[in-house]
Amino acid sequence: MTPEERLRHNWERIRAQIPPHVRVVAVTKQVPITLIRHAYNLGLRDFGENRVQEAQPKIQALRDLPDITWHFIGHLQSNKARLALELFAWIHSVDSLALAQRLDQINQGLRRPAQLLLQVKLRPDPNKYGWQVPDLLPAIPALRQLQHVQIKGLMTIAPLGLSPAELQTLFSELVALGKQIRNQLPIVEYSMGMSDDYPYALAAGATMIRLGRCLFGERPATNEATNALAHRP
Numbered sequence: 017m018t019p020e021e022r023l024r025h026n027w028e029r030i031r032a033q034i035p036p037h038v039r040v041v042a043v044t045k046q047v048p049i050t051l052i053r054h055a056y057n058l059g060l061r062d063f064g065e066n067r068v069q070e071a072q073p074k075i076q077a078l079r080d081l082p083d084i085t086w087h088f089i090g091h092l093q094s095n096k097a098r099l100a101l102e103l104f105a106w107i108h109s110v111d112s113l114a115l116a117q118r119l120d121q122i123n124q125g126l127r128r129p130a131q132l133l134l135q136v137k138l139r140p141d142p143n144k145y146g147w148q149v150p151d152l153l154p155a156i157p158a159l160r161q162l163q164h165v166q167i168k169g170l171m172t173i174a175p176l177g178l179s180p181a182e183l184q185t186l187f188s189e190l191v192a193l194g195k196q197i198r199n200q201l202p203i204v205e206y207s208m209g210m211s212d213d214y215p216y217a218l219a220a221g222a223t224m225i226r227l228g229r230c231l232f233g234e235r236p237a238t239n240e241a242t243n244a245l246a247h248r249p
Contacts (some may be wrong), residue, residue, distance in 0.1 A: 137172070152234045
């Protein structure tokens, strides 16, 4: 089976399981431009990258696709904030007040309003970034003051090793948190669920799921250390 055939087969199977209101973000780390274009031709419109440098040539090469939407899903360093805002319509991984304020400051000089998700860490995990709830709640008044970005929702990544019941509980907690703070921030999006756990995220109320391996297959092996943000999207 060619990569294109595998992608078509996987997407047809997955699409049958996804409610129409849920946005599927195809994670294209290490995926070649030709295969991303094939995914677009199959009907996918949202694509996610976790490194600004790897994403930039892909985004530039695919500018002819009029309604493609790019999502940044990796840990964003402050010195990459401007380029990320120029390249991506959505940033899923805003994990501190300082980063949110930096993005707001930069974006006042850009034409496109950036749409942000606040990354929340609901379980202790030294390999993940994100707000802990006791830190997020006091920061809400400052987040409400941002004028040049749009906070649209919450994002989380489940730690490795959770049981199905634990995954369901974790994803439900994110939705409950969003409802709790919805009267203070316009929380309407929940980005949660990846290749191994997206059915549990859907059951809990995900509005965005981030799928890589279950769409494109295994990525080529690299010598890089395990990604500190996500486990096999």
